[in-house]
Amino acid sequence: MAPTPSPSTRSQFTIIKTPQTKQRLNFNSKTPNPDQTDHPIEVIGRIRNHTTEKSPNSILQLNPDNNDQTLRVRTDATGYRDFTLDGVSFSEEESVESFYKRFVEERVKGVKVGDKCTVVMYGPTGAGKSHTMFGGKKKECGIVYRSLRDVLGGDGGVGFVQVSVVEVYNEEIYDLLSTCGSSSLGFGCHKGGSNKARLEVMGKKAKNATFISGTEAGKISKEIAKVEKRRIVKSTLCNERSSRSHCIIILDVPTVGGRLILVDMAGSENIDQAGQTGFEAKMQTAKINQGNIALKRVVESIANGDSHVPFRDSKLTMLLQDSFEDDKSKILMILCASPDPKEMHKTLCTLEYGAKAKCIVRGSHTLSKDKNGGDESSSAVILGTRIAAMDEFISKLQSEKKQQEKERNDATKQLKKKEEEVAALRSLLLRKEACATNEEEAIEEKVNEKTQSLKAELEKKLEECRRMAEEFVEMERRRMEERMVQQQEEVEMMRRRLEEIEVEFRRSRGGGGNDETSGFAKRLGSLYSDDDMVKSMDLDMGKSMDFDMGDPEPVKQVWGGAVSYQPSSNTISRDLSNVLQPKPQENIMYADRVCLSTVFEEEEVEEDEEKVIVEDKSICSITTPKPSLKFEGLGKENCFNSTTNDKESASSRKLRIENIFTLCGNQRELSQHTGNDEKVLQAKNDQVLPTTNKAEALAV
Numbered sequence: 001m002a003p004t005p006s007p008s009t010r011s012q013f014t015i016i017k018t019p020q021t022k023q024r025l026n027f028n029s030k031t032p033n034p035d036q037t038d039h040p041i042e043v044i045g046r047i048r049n050h051t052t053e054k055s056p057n058s059i060l061q062l063n064p065d066n067n068d069q070t071l072r073v074r075t076d077a078t079g080y081r082d083f084t085l086d087g088v089s090f091s092e093e094e095s096v097e098s099f100y101k102r103f104v105e106e107r108v109k110g111v112k113v114g115d116k117c118t119v120v121m122y123g124p125t126g127a128g129k130s131h132t133m134f135g136g137k138k139k140e141c142g143i144v145y146r147s148l149r150d151v152l153g154g155d156g157g158v159g160f161v162q163v164s165v166v167e168v169y170n171e172e173i174y175d176l177l178s179t180c181g182s183s184s185l186g187f188g189c190h191k192g193g194s195n196k197a198r199l200e201v202m203g204k205k206a207k208n209a210t211f212i213s214g215t216e217a218g219k220i221s222k223e224i225a226k227v228e229k230r231r232i233v234k235s236t237l238c239n240e241r242s243s244r245s246h247c248i249i250i251l252d253v254p255t256v257g258g259r260l261i262l263v264d265m266a267g268s269e270n271i272d273q274a275g276q277t278g279f280e281a282k283m284q285t286a287k288i289n290q291g292n293i294a295l296k297r298v299v300e301s302i303a304n305g306d307s308h309v310p311f312r313d314s315k316l317t318m319l320l321q322d323s324f325e326d327d328k329s330k331i332l333m334i335l336c337a338s339p340d341p342k343e344m345h346k347t348l349c350t351l352e353y354g355a356k357a358k359c360i361v362r363g364s365h366t367l368s369k370d371k372n373g374g375d376e377s378s379s380a381v382i383l384g385t386r387i388a389a390m391d392e393f394i395s396k397l398q399s400e401k402k403q404q405e406k407e408r409n410d411a412t413k414q415l416k417k418k419e420e421e422v423a424a425l426r427s428l429l430l431r432k433e434a435c436a437t438n439e440e441e442a443i444e445e446k447v448n449e450k451t452q453s454l455k456a457e458l459e460k461k462l463e464e465c466r467r468m469a470e471e472f473v474e475m476e477r478r479r480m481e482e483r484m485v486q487q488q489e490e491v492e493m494m495r496r497r498l499e500e501i502e503v504e505f506r507r508s509r510g511g512g513g514n515d516e517t518s519g520f521a522k523r524l525g526s527l528y529s530d531d532d533m534v535k536s537m538d539l540d541m542g543k544s545m546d547f548d549m550g551d552p553e554p555v556k557q558v559w560g561g562a563v564s565y566q567p568s569s570n571t572i573s574r575d576l577s578n579v580l581q582p583k584p585q586e587n588i589m590y591a592d593r594v595c596l597s598t599v600f601e602e603e604e605v606e607e608d609e610e611k612v613i614v615e616d617k618s619i620c621s622i623t624t625p626k627p628s629l630k631f632e633g634l635g636k637e638n639c640f641n642s643t644t645n646d647k648e649s650a651s652s653r654k655l656r657i658e659n660i661f662t663l664c665g666n667q668r669e670l671s672q673h674t675g676n677d678e679k680v681l682q683a684k685n686d687q688v689l690p691t692t693n694k695a696e697a698l699a700v
């Protein structure tokens, strides 16, 4: 087998393998004109769709620098190989129809005017050869049906064609258009049991092959479609419906001498990959491969300029000999390949084969001279032409190699540069990470510091507040104490004053007889001795307990029919003034919140003497602790007006007065909280004095 024209071995291979080196040395100096050379084989790459949707990576792509002609095969992450062909088509981007129009239509037109063309589908099994040749499952017409339609129809249709269909299976030729029973031309049925006629090769053709002739493309197409199904297919690991035979459709245009040969080859596969087991199956696969291998050798031999081209190695190459040798014949080799990375090796083999086929050149006049017997000089010309083509190919490969080396160097440089960049970025990243960590730590430290300082500040503020509160409380306490002292002094003063009044009163009683004091004493006595008075005090005290000290609601005081309002927070001085104020008898209306009322009334001391009524109307707000009142001995006051028991009466009175002061003292203390006590106190004090004077006057 010929070595693959990989970039690394191509040039070497060409030098070693070229057998004309000797001849080249003897070769006449005349270099053939390149214009006279002809490339009889045109090579097109047809890349099928992905087999499954799960394999999105394609190893095949176009070289972006070289039109649509160079197919690049990615061999690994960085490596690739380029194959320059006559055209490349990806079935994902180009339908069979447009593929046909781009690459096949022109050839078919040539056939209509007498040219000969052979279209060969070559490639590994499952690469899409039959799909392109006959069409897919979606009723998409393949090359066969389109060619037939173009030859018979359209502009300049030839009007009449002869079509024969044969298959080469197991190195035997079978006529697909005939059956054992019906065809008189049949030579027997093949082993497969189907009634296909086996043919012999005579010359370069299948002898007695059945043909159908006609003018209607539709009818002929139907017949071909039928026989297409008669091809031997088998399920292999590579293809569910793998063609086991090479199918050849020969379309002759007798009127102009044109001929179109369409060849759908069986898949080129190795036996293991095909999954064939058993001796016979392996032999079968080997025989199928025989056709592929023979065709490869033929191509290589022609390309290498071998004196002997092994056409007779296989039935397939025997039938195709004319295609290679006929001066008018052109070959369109369609290389089918899969983009699947798993198929890379097969794809490379296929493309290498195509690249080799592309090297085949033919001198413009060589074959005609050869046919006539040829002389040495003509042979030399042929060889010269071939050598020139090979040289051209070699220099092309060398320049490709140089280009690739350059690209590789560039890529290596770029890779180095990128690696350096990556290293720099990595170190930068590390530094940044370190910085970020430091920054984080610094931030955390700052936050901690700030938290601590705020905490300290807060504690300081709290301490300050606590101190201020304590100071305030202390201040208030002191103020209260001062006030209490002040009040005690006032009380003391008032008590003394009352005692004086009492003394004066007693003196006056002693001087004025019992009748003088009887009215006032009686009233006091009735008030203090009466159980009701005690009850009233209790009730009133209860009421005043509920009474809000700060309640600004004035106490209604009715005095001789006149209504006046006073603040409820009475003071002791006001109480006293009330006590000493003259008041019409039985003409007192108590305000709603009056707690304790004591009336001192002095009845007529003398005839025509003015009645003096001393009224004490006080409103007490008693707060806890409840004042401890003393009631012992108060019952004796019933005899307030008795002159016999002065001592007892004095002590009882003193007790009562103490009770009044206890109550009034509490009231005074509380009323100071209301804030307006100072003014009220002053006003009451003012009232006390004239009243006292009255009492004094009265006492006198």
Ligand SMILES: Nc1ncnc2c1ncn2[C@@H]1O[C@H](COP(=O)(O)OP(=O)(O)OP(=O)(O)O)[C@@H](O)[C@H]1O
Residues within 6 Å of the ligand: 047, 048, 049, 091, 092, 123, 124, 125, 126, 127, 128, 129, 130, 131, 132, 136, 137, 239, 241, 242, 243, 244, 265, 266, 267, 268, 336
């Ligand atoms: N371009 C494509 N688009 C969609 N499906 C395709 C394409 N090419 C091939 N196939 C599908 O892949 C499978 C194999 O294709 P096909 O039979 O044409 O391969 P092959 O090269 O002729 O194989 P073998 O040599 O074994 O006969 C078929 O089911 C076919 O429909």
